[in-house]
Amino acid sequence: MIRVTTTAVPHPAAVLFDMDGTLVDSEKLWDVALQELAAVYGGVLSAAARRAIIGTSMADAMRILHDDLGQPHRDPQASAAWIDARILELFRTGLRWRPGALALLRAVRTAGIPTALVTSSGRPLVEVALDTLGRDSFDVVVCGDEVDAAKPHPEPYLTAARLLGVPIGRCVAIEDSPTGVASALASGAAVLAVPAEVPLGPLDGVHQLDSLTSADLELLAALLGEPPVDA
Template sequence: MLFDMDGTLVDSEKLWDVALQELAAVYGGTLSEAARRAIIGTSMAVSMRIVHDDLGQPERDPQASADWINARILELFRDGLRWRPGALALLRAVRAAGIPTALVTSSTRPLVEVALDTLGRDSFDAVVCGDEVGAAKPHPEPYLTAAQLLGVPIERCVAIEDSPTGVASALAAGAAVLAVPAEVPLAPVDGVHQLESLTAADLELLSALLGERPA
């Protein structure tokens, strides 16, 4: 099992909203809704480029902006993260069944370390962070790396995602994909099973998704 984090397991996208709008205000502007939607699921480097372009300030240093965002989001994460509906129950069921499990996120390791205080450090056999791969989502590398760390063929993995970027990454890697939209609606995609909430997901469904694939 391969779980995305932001918007999939925890309702952290609202915290990113806060940090991004605060950064835009520091720069004397307001982040547009279109830009905010485009950011979801992307790497920090891509996110900062979107912010700067949206504000009409492409000359700004992306690393300086990333450092500001990272510091602010750490504060917000420490104040507590809320689970997405059904996420904790599904994660517990997967772990109780002894299924190898990885967290695959575009967030950086320092942020993930804080999030693991909520998620549980024993909830995952492997953790792949956005700053620990050569290419971030939508590239397949994060999911391929996670499968390799678990020692499981990617074709026998189910990835759970909430964003178009994450879905594209998991599909390109070759995983079965369960999509549960959070902040951004997802258009139907061939080969992707979509649910409104993880409250409707269980081990039987996950097994069925793998059963639909070639052995």
């Protein structure tokens, strides 16, 4: 277990960041890979299926893609391998930060607040993304292929809190998709949602922003109902 301590611990106890669509503008790259695979299979991925895929595990994504194309017989592992190879190429050349994400991450780190990256993406892809995100930006990284139950199950966020040694109820999770928000809410974390590709309707217990450019440490503390402690 990794425990992160500081001489003056600010609120929240930790900030748990989703990756795709939250920190980096990678969903457009997933669009490219998914549509290219659909074309290889002789079809076109529908907009509804694409929205349903956002935030899901690779296994669920391939099932949705195959069903949408009317080809449920396709081998999900073979499709996943194709997507993995293509998205790795795209991540190496086209990964960009979401507005305000880098500034907020730096502010959290400067304040000494523990951080975790909690993503549905697999470890090989995350390792490439960390070249952009920074390997020192997170105390813990929880990948989709390293948990028994992926988002929307709460396990990824509960795992991050456990590894950090902090109570999940004192954490703020930052998400963009309905699947990720459901996972964070079910875990018991306070949730900040910044919708990217899929709009979110009003949700009890979820604070929504159009962009992380308006998020700061004061807001994160307010989500837990307490003022920040000076570091």
